[in-house]
Every structure is written in structure tokens, then in C-alpha cells.
Amino acid sequence: MFDSRRLYDGAPAARHVPADQAAVRRSNLGLVLRHLRDAGPRSRARIAQDTGLNKATVSSLVAELSDRRLVTAGDVDRAGSVGRPGVLVHLDGRGVCGIGVELNVDYVAVLVVDLRGEALLERRVACDVPGLGPEGTLDAVAGLVGEGVAAAAARGAVPVGITVAVPGLVRSPGGVATHAPNLGWRDVPVLDGLRARVAGDCPIRVENDANLAVIAEWATGPEARTPDLVHLTGEVGVGCGVIVDGRLLRGAGGLSGEVGHTPLGDPDLLCGCGRRGCWETVVGLTALLRAAADPEDPVHDHGRDLETRLAEIAARADAGHRRTLDALARVGSALGTGAAVLINVLNPRVVLLGGYFAVLGRFLVEPMTAELRARVLAPDLGGARVVLSTLGFSAAVRGGAHVALESVFDDPTLVPADGTAAGP
Structure with a gap:
């Protein structure tokens, strides 16, 4: 049975070790809750069979999870049943939610998700974050968090965590x-700044946006549970989230993934980091827009919604606009150059293109794949597939909400019987 805790902290797959009785029960409650999330509705007998717990223990655990409004009884399980069919137990958890927040160059965004993965609020606001500066940006983020808390309250849900993508x-x-x-x-100090601005004592965590995006893809995307996965985020900057053998690759100091600053770009071009020749100078959103349109063109306007601007780029490409098509072909080729390095080093099963790479993917994949075939040493790209993300610009906030909810799967007793989050 797969234990998603390995994704975040490298913990071994679920197993029981000597512990006090309360700790064992918390672990077993989490085991059942995770199993319902990952495997879908199950009868109590099937849960016992799948987890190795005895039937009496499972019945007691399900009863407690039901008291906490984390599971609910559903239809009768008639498939493959012998004797009297059991009642299916479903993941519920409408009384708790996780909040994911993202701040990026062109926007701030929020997503509120309940335990079943249903969105209670999703909102993105176009803004010039560098122009706002840290204080103004944190004010805007705190405002979005307030909207998220209010939307959750209107649905009878209480946040158990907030995760901010940077x-x-x-x-x-x-x-x-x-x-x-x-x-x-x-x-x-993003964490301290938000703690001073957000009311209540809901736990707040700050993470790299590419790491959260790959977590979302691993947890909920079309390639979910792929054990070896690379996700490239296409924004003004370019980040990379990597999962190896089902674990998030963080690096020794937790600072991995900054592939946008590898020296694969034009040595004459200045990067936002102050260096020249970074990869994102030829594949980042700024590079595409610079090549595709003059500076006064509306697609450069940071005050406009990013997806609206990208839709204009796509429309021009579909209409056969030569400058746009040439710009996309150059970006696609440069994207293949850098992705070939990742495939040669990491040998992933899937390379996922996210952010603007996914939105404009149909114009990028062909030149990218041609470059990959020329540069990847292993035959057939070492078994790697290039896939367009379906999560788009919501990947980081979705990953943030997912991480926020992990506290409940780690310890369901955080949610008391009345459904109100008890806190950490």
C-alpha cells in the first residue's frame, strides 16, 4: 500500500512500530483515511483486507472517523460480495479544508479545497508583484486568504493549514x-509577514512553487502516482519539481529545482538573477513575449490576466502569424535542449510541461521533441514521455492546498467530533 508521506519527508512505507496506544490509534486512523482517499470507497471488510487491520479495529476506526465527519456511509457494496454485502465507506471531510496561495510575477492566487478535493474557492488576481514589493504583496495575499476563509465558512468548513508558493x-x-x-x-520573511496579517492560528507554511506544482501533479494530475516525474513550470521564471522513486527531491539544503538558472541560454542576455546566459532567458515567458511582440504590444501588459495574453499569442499562431510561430519554435527548441539534460541525468518516466508551456504546448512539443531526440543519449528518450499538464496555472496552489490537508491525514484527531479544526 502506498504511503504519500514518503513524498514529503522520505518516510518509509506505512508500518507499525511499538508506540503508546493513542499514537497507534492515530496512526491507524490516518491509515484508513489515506486508503479511502487513494483507493476510493470501500466496505469495512475490504478496508480490513487491504490494510491488514482486523475487522473489529476497522469498524471502530470508521466509527470514530464518522464522528469527526471525515467519512460517511454510502451505497451497499454488491460487487464481488459473498454473503451479506457491506456498506461502502466514503471519504467525506466537508468540514475541513486546505488553502493554497501563490504569488508570482504577474499575479497572486488562492485555492480552497476540502478533504475530498472539491474546490470551495479559486481566484487569481492580475498584479505587478515586483512593483508592489514584499509589503504590498503580502497585504494582497492576506486579503485573498481572508476571502478563502470566508468562502470556507460559508460552506461550513474550517481551514487546517495554509501553504504559500513562492x-x-x-x-x-x-x-x-x-x-x-x-x-x-x-x-x-514571508511566514512572519503573513502571521502578522492573517487572523487566527491556522498553521502557515511557505514552499517553492515548482515543488508544490509537482506535488499537485503527483497527487491529482493525469500522471498521478508516477514514481519518477519531472515537472517544468513555465512562468517568467522557469522552475523544476522532481519526484524520484515517489519522493520529492529537495536537495541537501532544500533549495533544488532552479533549472532556469542553468547556463543554457544566450550568454548576451541578462537574467533577472543578475547573471547572463541563464536558460530562462530563452524559454521563460519574458523571452517568448520579447520574441513574439514589440514592447508596446498589449501582450506585455502585466495588468492584464496572463491567460488572456496567452490566448492572444495562441490566436496569432493559429492565424499563421510568422513572428509568433517563429518565436514559439525557438522556445520549443530551447526547451528541448534543457529538458534533454534533465532526462540524461534523471531518467524520468514523464516530463510534464506546466504553466505557459502547457497552455501553448501544441506549438512547443514538436520542436522540443526534435531537440530531445537529437540530444538524449538513451534510445527512445530513455522511456520518457512529454506530457502537457492539465492543471495549468493552478498547479502550485493545488499542491499547496494538498500539503495543507496532509496534517489531517497524518492525524485525523486534529478534527474533533463537531468537525471544527482543533489546530496543530
């Missing part, structure tokens, strides 16, 4: 954006 180097334990070059931020 594009750049993030030291998660302290919640500090060490270096976010495209935002112009250095050593910004």
Missing part, C-alpha cells in the same frame, strides 16, 4: 524567501 529559493522551516530574482526579493 517562485525562488525558499527555506521552508523559517518561511523565508531567500532569493526570488524575478520578484526582486531577498531574505523576505
